[in-house]
Amino acid sequence: MNELPSIRSFLSTYFPVFMGAIFASIFTLVFTVPVFFDSYMPSLSMADNAKYAFLVGIALTLIIVHCNFMIARGHPQWTWPVVVLLGVCFLSVLPTLNDQPNALMYALSLVFPLLGLLLFNSKRHREMRQKLVEVRLLREAISARQKAR
Template sequence: MKPQAYSRFMSRFFPTFLLGFFSAVFGLSIAVALWSDLQWRNPSDNAQYSTLLGAGLALLLSLGHFVMIRGRRWGLGVIWAVLGIGLLMGVSLLGSRMPAVLVGASLLLLLVSLLVLNSARHREMRAYLIALAIERRGS
């Protein structure tokens, strides 16, 4: 990729990519913290399970984004699955003793991430990344 094309690509698509990624990370972190606090009431086990669950979901989310950047279509499926898990966690918190503002923030951030993944600009970015990967494999 030529430097000018790279600069245009980054200025057009990088903010969209960052918005989708960081809204997913923040939404998942809130959902995992609240969900583990609600499900595991023993304070000594809560930190372990919360950390393992959060680290596992963060690893899957990062892997999905990395694979998507490399031009593989299945990476988006991993991202959708992780966001679905986060949404299920957030929805299960509705009506519980957890603060409604935090539950709402978690759900809002996860829904923003899904909206960004479904936007025309993100689709255009993925199509460009797939074409770039095909070009890279061909040469």
């Protein structure tokens, strides 16, 4: 019964920043992948462009989901693949201004990776990762005690 308030306070404190980082990462892909394919592969037909953008988007989304699942399980080193992905997305879209992409798509494909990086570097996200490591260590200790019996 004492665990419920701590879980509730943990979620009310850290869940918004955790979900914000996930949504910023997903929206980064939503806006970056089409701009990337339009600018760097102009010879592709519209159908091929959409097909490849969809497949790459799905693959990168699975990577983001897996990394965030591992973060939630108490492995903070899995933030690095998402941070690298956000950085690559930002840096790959930045030079496409010469190709005159849609201004809104261009702006959002630059804003969302920066927002995601800001959320991953926030004090609250770092505190959450540290608390999740503590929970993982407690879980491993309980599991080791159960196996010893």
